[in-house]
Amino acid sequence: MxxxxxxxxxxxxxxxxxxxxxxxxxxxxxxxxxxxxxxxxxxxxxxxxxxxxxxxxxxxxxxxxxxxxxxxxxxxxxxxxxxxxxxxxxxxxxxxxxxxxxxxxxxxxxxxxxxxxxxxxxxxxxxxxxxxxxxxxxxxxxxxxxxxxxxxxxxxxxxxxxxxxxxxxxxxxxxxxxxxxxxxxxxxxxxxxxxxxxxxxxxxxxxxxxxxxxxxxxxxxxxxxxPILPGLDGVQKMSKSLGNTVGLAEDPLSMYSKLEKVPDAVVDDYLTLLTDLDMADLPQNPRERQKLMALEITQARHGGPAAAAAQVDAAKLVAGAAGSGAAAAEVPEASLAAVNFPAKAFYLLSAVGLCASSSEARRQIQGGGVKLDGEKLADPNQEFAGPEVLAGKVLQLGKKTFRRLVAG
RNA sequence: GGGUCGGUGCCCGAGUGGUUAAUGGGGGCGGACUGUAAAUCCGCUGGCUCUGCCUACGUUGGUUCAAAUCCAACCCGGCCCA
Structure with missing residues (x-):
């Protein structure tokens, strides 16, 4: 090769x-x-x-x-x-x-x-x-x-x-x-x-x-x-500056779910270049093949159990069961320590790092893309009195980004 | 060094005195939909705990009630010449 x-x-x-x-x-x-x-x-x-x-x-x-x-x-x-x-x-x-x-x-x-x-x-x-x-x-x-x-x-x-x-x-x-x-x-x-x-x-x-x-x-x-590995977009080479990478330091869930979505055209490249699997015994179904590829690569980095858990969690996320339950266990934590209360919803999003700025957070909330424990937040100005009403809950942006809020 | 053209938001690129946070496209993010993705449609795409305030069109000054738009100097780049 x-x-x-x-x-x-x-x-x-x-x-x-x-x-x-x-x-x-x-x-x-x-x-x-x-x-x-x-x-x-x-x-x-x-x-x-x-x-x-x-x-x-x-x-x-x-x-x-x-x-x-x-x-x-x-x-x-x-x-x-x-x-x-x-x-x-x-x-x-x-x-x-x-x-x-x-x-x-x-x-x-x-x-x-x-x-x-x-x-x-x-x-x-x-x-x-x-x-x-x-x-x-x-x-x-x-x-x-x-x-x-x-x-x-x-x-x-x-x-x-x-x-x-x-x-x-x-x-x-x-x-x-x-x-x-x-x-x-x-x-x-x-x-x-x-x-x-x-x-x-x-x-x-x-x-x-x-x-x-x-x-x-x-x-x-x-x-x-x-050969140069194609990036997640399946077109350009994998490169940090193109934003189409999977980093070795990424958590199992991110790694798995990114890989699982790679365009069909490059799945075989990934299998050949990044795994030791024998191409002859792979499933023909493209979706199965893709999942196996994602699992295998995640496993090489994070070990079997973590990769398997990521696969299960990824499926749950896609099914919309996200934000609570088992999937949330893999969610990165965000500390409320640096948040000044009372906190308005849009400020919270940026303070916790889910959004790059509070203005962006405001827009995301208005666009219906933010959930708290699975419930859509409607009002960017909604106030939270203190850490105790938020601790343990999961804040979600879009389908893929989560933060579990922890006090202190 | 001389001549000439140019420097606009993540990127490309309109705009040549006044509803301009600034047309449009790309990309990105969010929503809907689908077997993930893709495609498609819709919304958003300066900042700020935000019914308002603050910074923005290379930099610094100037003209003006008013400048990305006019003037000056400077910085940076392309091309041609040396």
Whole structure:
């Protein structure tokens, strides 16, 4: 299933990619030296989602086969921003934000967590190296930067689709963005990667790594490019900025119910890329298939019982039995401690975080989208005297969003 | 550096002195409906414990009873030239 990417931009015919990878694996075996498998992530967001997780699954497979996962936290490059797939220059992040994101990433990948559910193997000695690219990028001096810049050409950069689109449409391209592929490639040099994992959209950057390694006298890495996971909309790639993601940190119910609604066209992609199920024994009925997919993926993250409960609860929510009973058990809690009483209904909604603003809350109530313990709230100005009249009740926005109110 | 065009709400994009919180589309949210979704129809889509008040059309000043709309300076971007 993996799209193997060998040979790169070098002249001449490339031989069969599979054989090349096989050759490297064999060679490693013979020499008793595990391969160094590079995977870089830029801590630009706060959460890892399923679109990332297929890369980590592959990385884990290499770990399990005895190779070394070299996880590169792009704490330096994150501050430049990968231009890939971007139609505009990305805003630069602060060092503190990047550091916080990096910590969350590691935690979500399973550092310090139950090894059963961890995405990567943090336990077995020698199977994981976590490196930050600020380690070597911060110290580059100008002559070194110039050397890097000399390795590529403007023509090559403009051949990259994202740049040429932007250039063609008159959108701005900052010069420092050209540095991104070079720095990512330089990471490969620094960690002496034998193989780099990435999405197919990383082809340019991975190829650049090969060029740089060759320039610095190393054997060019093998590029293994995996398919891009479609997002929940079934059309665009899964991406935080498109809002079509399922985050690894999400609770079982959210995770399950999002997955259960994915368009039929991508259900099989999810099954192939995110589960180990054998496609041959799956139910033919599309709805059944979809539910099984959602259950399986939720289970991998949260365990069997939690996933099963989420499936039951999701069904209840859809049936309209929401807001009370068993489904409510999974509902996130919201504290009333910060609410000033007496509280009007619209203010309560925003104070508790169900709505982004009190004005929005007012509109939602007027639009008939808010329920308290299953009963529709009609008047945005309805007053609640104190926490005791609300504690334990479930506040609901639309069909899918709930908060169980708790005192204190 | 010179010339020129432009910077409007989440995004795109109207509006060139006065019912303008600002047309329209997209997206989003809510409602109805359906096997989830999709499609369709309807409503909402600045903020504030809100019968009112407050901020908004790159920034800062200015002209005017009145400015997103006029003027000035500045900032940012596209294109052409250097």
């Amino acid at each position: 993996a799209d193997l990417f060998p040979a790169g931009s070098g002249a001449g015919a490339c031989s069969d990619p599979d054989q090349q990878l096989a050759a490297r694996l064999e060679e490693a075996e013979r020499a008793g030296r595990p391969l160094r498998i590079k995977l870089g992530i830029d801590p630009t967001g706060s959460d890892i989602h399923l679109g990332h997780s297929l890369l980590f699954r592959k990385l884990r497979a290499f770990q399990d086969a005895g190779h070394i996962a070299v996880l590169i936290i792009g704490d330096f490059t994150a501050r430049i921003g990968d231009p890939t797939g971007k139609s505009a220059t990305r805003v630069q992040l602060s060092a503190a934000a990047v550091e916080a994101n990096a910590a969350t990433y590691l935690q979500q990948l399973g550092q310090g967590q139950d090894p059963e559910r961890a995405l990567l193997d943090f336990e077995t000695p020698g199977r994981l190296e976590v490196r930050r690219n600020s380690e070597w990028l911060t110290g580059l001096d100008l002559p070194q930067v110039i050397e890097l810049l000399g390795i590529s050409t403007v023509g090559q950069m403009l051949a990259k689709e994202d740049f040429s689109n932007r250039y063609g449409s008159g959108a701005p391209i900052s010069l420092h963005e050209f540095l991104y592929p070079l720095l990512q490639g330089y990471d490969s040099v620094q960690v002496q990667a034998d193989l780099e994992l990435g999405g197919t959209d990383q082809k340019f950057n991975v190829a650049m790594g090969r060029d740089l390694q060759r320039h610095f006298g190393q054997r060019p890495q093998f590029g293994m490019l995996l």
